[in-house]
Amino acid sequence: MREIQDKAAVRAVVPDVDARQRLGVSVEAGFDIVSREDASDRLAPDHLGYLGVHYIVKPIAGDLTPEQFFLANRECEIQVHTLAQTAWATNAHGLLYKSVSQPDARLSRRINRLVALVELFDQEMAEVRRTMEEDPAYRDLKILAILKRFYLPLAVQPDSSDELSLTILPVVRSSYSAEETENFEPLMAAYIASSGPTLREILTSYADDSRRSPLLFQPEVIAIAERLSQRPRLLRSLWDMTLDPALLTRLSDALGAPA
Numbered sequence: 001m002r003e004i005q006d007k008a009a010v011r012a013v014v015p016d017v018d019a020r021q022r023l024g025v026s027v028e029a030g031f032d033i034v035s036r037e038d039a040s041d042r043l044a045p046d047h048l049g050y051l052g053v054h055y056i057v058k059p060i061a062g063d064l065t066p067e068q069f070f071l072a073n074r075e076c077e078i079q080v081h082t083l084a085q086t087a088w089a090t091n092a093h094g095l096l097y098k099s100v101s102q103p104d105a106r107l108s109r110r111i112n113r114l115v116a117l118v119e120l121f122d123q124e125m126a127e128v129r130r131t132m133e134e135d136p137a138y139r140d141l142k143i144l145a146i147l148k149r150f151y152l153p154l155a156v157q158p159d160s161s162d163e164l165s166l167t168i169l170p171v172v173r174s175s176y177s178a179e180e181t182e183n184f185e186p187l188m189a190a191y192i193a194s195s196g197p198t199l200r201e202i203l204t205s206y207a208d209d210s211r212r213s214p215l216l217f218q219p220e221v222i223a224i225a226e227r228l229s230q231r232p233r234l235l236r237s238l239w240d241m242t243l244d245p246a247l248l249t250r251l252s253d254a255l256g257a258p259a
Contacts, residue, residue: 005034005056006077013086016126020080024053027078031057034075051115052089053080084118084125139181140169146185147219150192154200156207157217165220171242172223175235191226199225202255213250221251228257235259 001007014020028036034056055078059071081089092111132138144165173181180187199222206212215221227235236259239248252259
């Protein structure tokens, strides 16, 4: 029992190798790392086999509350796999290591050859994801999906126009820094936590007003309201270069945040 390091263990499964790298950064920041092993480093260039990153970690002493002191110096294994890696490992483990009889070398080789497809799949998916995320249209769709999740609980009239959203969002997005865009969801969550009730009151008050701004009942109203509270001059300057200035004026007046 003293020699077994992974008496406690967890496997984290992420979409691709880029996500695996990001999670690795978080693991290394959040724990005292005893060891880190990338299984591919054990393989010779002409060999194929199990893939994945394994950490042996301990809690950082300063992070423990008095009730958690019993965890001091306790070790845990964290395995980090991509979806493709865990699919291969799950099947190979059952066929190669849990088999009632030892597979012959040819069958083992066939199973291990599939690792090449796993590596190719992960690399191609990561490249496709990077290419898509560099496309402004993809970024706007991703932002719209986030805004919809926050908007629907506030919505007095849940029907909205995606076409209008995708006309407005490129301008609104350009008023956010790269760091803010990367952390857009927590940024919107913080804004809704502080201003959500007020925003809902405004939407309710204009529900039957024929003079209302059409943007009041669009998901992007959340991002516009947040920018009006934080960077109104920047939003106004970017808006006026591309969109109708009166549209923002009507909306900002309704929100009580003239720009």
